[in-house]
Amino acid sequence: MTYNLLTVDFISPETMAVALAGCLDIAVGDVDVADADGDPGLRNWDAPVSCEYRPVFGDVTWSLGIYADERVADQPLEPDLAARFAKAAATTVLFPAPEAPPSAYWVVTQEGILTRARLELSDEDPPLYTVTAVEAPVPRFPHATVTRFAEIVREQRPDTPVADGFAASVERVRQSAAEPTRAALDDVTGSPVWSAKDNLVAWERVIAHMESGWAPSGWYPAELYRERLEARDALADISSRLPRDLTPLLDEALERLDRRFAAATAEDDAGLLRRELADASSTGNSTGWWWSRRPEPAPWGRP
Incomplete structure (x- = not known):
């Protein structure tokens, strides 16, 4: 050692x-x-x-x-x-x-x-x-x-088995596809497939952090939390741009993660979350239901 x-x-x-x-x-x-x-x-x-x-x-x-x-x-x-x-x-x-x-x-x-x-x-x-x-x-x-060291929290990478499983399923579909179709399944940077993989990892990470009580740092930057919600926004938009064979795979992964997110958060009828995250950056016109739920207590308010 x-x-x-x-x-x-x-x-x-x-x-x-x-x-x-x-x-x-x-x-x-x-x-x-x-x-x-x-x-x-x-x-x-x-x-x-x-x-x-x-x-x-x-x-x-x-x-x-x-x-x-x-x-x-x-x-x-x-x-x-x-x-x-x-x-x-x-x-x-x-x-x-x-x-x-x-x-x-x-x-x-x-x-x-x-x-x-x-x-x-x-x-x-x-x-x-x-x-x-x-x-x-x-x-x-x-x-x-x-x-607080926000850069440390950004570097923490909890396991993402759901996102990893989605990526593995995508690769199996790609390998079995005929050559003309295979190119549409490539995950080159900026492609719908790449965006789906990248944003799914981001979404699963915040859920894993939440479920662990925000371990190991014990807190979470408001700006990073907002970015994770925006990753979920992107996933909602990506689905329609994915190749047809991949859409049900993404839907299944999101269903599993969304259930966990809902279980780990509380209803935010008063809109406190949007007001708190407004200091991090504008939340724009996001309307996804995940913006109407909040972690309780808010991890960016911890000492």
């Missing part, structure tokens, strides 16, 4: 070894801690745990590359190891978030505060690491803006 951590405080190699031994429930002598640019002849290459450290600059001090081999019985996930290490070494630790933006990190303090952080690197050589924003206040980063 490989771990990549950044520490805010200066920590001696001896402290690193003791902390990792405690985190992984092994003897201190089984942890090899070494300067990444040091003499390899001084390394304990037989140790089941290795930790290479290198200095970094700015809001963080050390970059740690940790590896635990199969002899280590307790191999926690990276967030768990980061939390254990922060407590054991009495420091604040950052570790990469799985989402795509390279600046996406998690930060955990020795007291157990866990929140997202935006870590930016300067163009200098060597670069300066700066925590520019956090989703909850972190004492070690008083200069960081406290804000």
Whole structure:
């Protein structure tokens, strides 16, 4: 198992070894801690745990590359190891978030505060690491803006089995079609087939997020929610432009997803949703029934 951590405080190699031994429930002598640019002849290459450290600059001090081999019985996930290490070494630790933006990190303090952080690197050589924003206040980063990270929610991709099933069915129809008909079933960018696939994924994602209680972030940007409703608008328009063999496939997929959406939302007779989303962008003249239902409570109003 490989771990990549950044520490805010200066920590001696001896402290690193003791902390990792405690985190992984092994003897201190089984942890090899070494300067990444040091003499390899001084390394304990037989140790089941290795930790290479290198200095970094700015809001963080050390970059740690940790590896635990199969002899280590307790191999926690990276967030768990980061939390254990922060407590054991009495420091604040950052570790990469799985989402795509390279600046996406998690930060955990020795007291157990866990929140997202935006870590930016300067163009200098060597670069300066700066925590520019956090989703909850972190004492070690008083200069960081406290804000939500809408870009992280956009990057989250819950499973979309219904949309995937539709795409697979479309491909089966395409493969069995005669050559003159097959071209109309291609999903080139901008084609009705491509639009159906793309918007169906978007529609299923917001439903999956809703059903999970908006996990893992616990909230949802109003602008993104509006875009998902607009994806449903597009699906209503696409049906008439699809090849005849694909229309019932899309209708079946939409029926399944719409039932889930209806079950996860409440009637909005007062039109609160449209007013709340008006700040995100104009909702235009959309008349689909999905605009008359709302998630309760609204996820963009959560702290």
